[in-house]
Amino acid sequence: MTKLTRSWVESANSANHPFPLNNLPYGVFSTAKEDARCGVAIGNEILDVRALEEAGIVSFGGAFAHPTWNDFMALGSAEWSRLRQELTALLSEASTQANTLRPHLVSQKDATLHMPFNVAEFTDFYAGRNHAVNVGTMFRGAENALPPNWLHIPIGYNGRASSVVVSGTPVHRPWGQLKGPNDETPRFAPCERFDLELEIGAIVGTPSNNPLSVDEADAAIFGYVLLNDWSARDIQAWEYQPLGPFQSKATATTISPWIVTKAALEHFRIDTPPREVALLDHLKDTGPMLYDIDLAVSLAPQGQKTSVLSHTNMRELYYSAAQQLAHHSSSGCPMRTGDLLGSGTISGSEKHEFGSLLEMSWGGKEPVTLDNGETRTFLQDGDTLTLTGKARGDGYTIGFGDCVGTILPAHERKD
């Protein structure tokens, strides 16, 4: 594992800072004076990459002209490497260009963060084994918990790209059709079992029109974000048979504001868990393609302190994003720059390691107690949910930037 690479931006040199020079995550920001543009986080600052190209300090054919990283992602992996190398040199302690760059630094506290990329399409997988077993047990009983296909293919469904929002965007409790097991007929009402899902999202950088091998899929991935796939469990229970989740997952999906590149995570690669059943050749592991990333979920009731609800790690996934993408393309499905693949909920094996309230409260039967004595089965209006992610290196941390959302009451409706 490499060590901290020191920067002339002093705040980036702390062992616990999420944005050391080893990270260099990509986002989109605006300030009171400047409109939205591409930037790179370094310590407590953001380096304005659009300004950097306008000043001729870097040159990527105008890829930063729009406030999104899609154009840059579309340039391909050789250019991804070149930008990272150039930024590393420019920002390193040994750089002679600190004075040239300083005017293009903006303090993060003065910046508003926006969606870092345009989501082409959003797919959500179901690759956490503990989560699949837990939910399967609750919905279908212990004997049918893991669907027969689950150990053979990374099960997933197409989500709704239009509903993906950046951290900090409030989320209104959705309306939907609800029908409890003892209700005679359904009713249309605000969701009563609104939940989070702790996930990591992989971003496709390189488009493709043909099936990808696992290695090709890994190479096509640009980076990762934290992802909270807000889920209306009562809407889901009524709608999901036979075509899968639809409106239960369409209100919002929140992502963290910084794209942590695959390059920044390179030293944290780990293997998927041992296989109970061998995968078919086209999905077989060809190297370590998960990452050792510590994850946490916390909840703050309105105006109150935060309680940490759970801790887990990306290693709990049974399939890597590369395997998911290989499967996703197997039918010939064209993949595009900006496609977002959610990992599926990541849960450890213990209650304090679960990635959703559905699991923590075991379907609402075992309320979770917060630090202030309040309890939760599902989310209440005013609750603020925060996901965090950290890969811990030798004297440095690769952070993701928090993935935050506050629940607002359902909109009023007339009908």
Add this chain to the structure above:
Amino acid sequence: MTKLTRSWVESANSANHPFPLNNLPYGVFSTAKEDARCGVAIGNEILDVRALEEAGIVSFGGAFAHPTWNDFMALGSAEWSRLRQELTALLSEASTQANTLRPHLVSQKDATLHMPFNVAEFTDFYAGRNHAVNVGTMFRGAENALPPNWLHIPIGYNGRASSVVVSGTPVHRPWGQLKGPNDETPRFAPCERFDLELEIGAIVGTPSNNPLSVDEADAAIFGYVLLNDWSARDIQAWEYQPLGPFQSKATATTISPWIVTKAALEHFRIDTPPREVALLDHLKDTGPMLYDIDLAVSLAPQGQKTSVLSHTNMRELYYSAAQQLAHHSSSGCPMRTGDLLGSGTISGSEKHEFGSLLEMSWGGKEPVTLDNGETRTFLQDGDTLTLTGKARGDGYTIGFGDCVGTILPAHERKD
């Protein structure tokens, strides 16, 4: 019902021509000399709308600058009406501008048709009752044929926008994981049960960020296309539990090349079928929102004549596109200009009225005999499938333009 509106483009005045002045469907075309651009079909010709705006004959703020109708759709319904009125006046028999327009007509036989709009996201519904009962009977048995939610909400799933192609694009047989009921383990192989689905697609013109009423949803729809949702039944059977169809529907979805506007279909509105169970208020019918459109499926084996496989009508749908869109937005899901909503497979009650081979061959057990004596359970390489749609008025026809696709062999793979 109105009568034929006569045009100075003589070919448009035939009672059976699909593109009379009453229709004016919107497409994107190119010729040997001209790059792709927006056009309107009239009789055997296409009126070059981009050239029309460049010549100052119509003025829509440059909405035709790109080879897609999305920019125009985003202008909103008042502009949709204005263009239709202006084109109707310009092309009517009484127009004094025939000589001005003639240089902007291109013969359809010299034109290549392209995707008429950029699909923002693709959603596929399941609103044909006969189809739902047929498939449910085959997959889950007669007693569980119609899922409990089916009479209460228009069941749908998110599809894959990147896989939507225009009529004429060949479709390679997909690979996928297959596991028959008697197989011990799955295998990765070309699909053996490749099928069509006869559908109508509704195109969202007006974006929204909040739930829509059924009336608002109807107003947001710009137009309709024929839609063939190619389906790999063996991949589907193995993958669809518990999160719905995924790779089985991701190879391709073919649409007809001309957007038939809601305005052109206005005189063909019909009611949805009687309700067995009352819908909740937010989904209730508020007027006739289906259309009386005759539909047909035909199949031509490679180098052979076409056999008509089935005839049906859009009236077989249980939910209108407006009801589907109202449901789609009910969770707060943002809808965007260019969203495409597939109706679900449209089947009549008899075998020769079914909209898929899965139903016609009853799961492959009852082969369909073609006119040349060959039989089919599912599609063979080289087969060309054609969907047609016609609304029949008093002395005129509103046609859709054929929705055609030819099956090519699966790609070769190494693994």
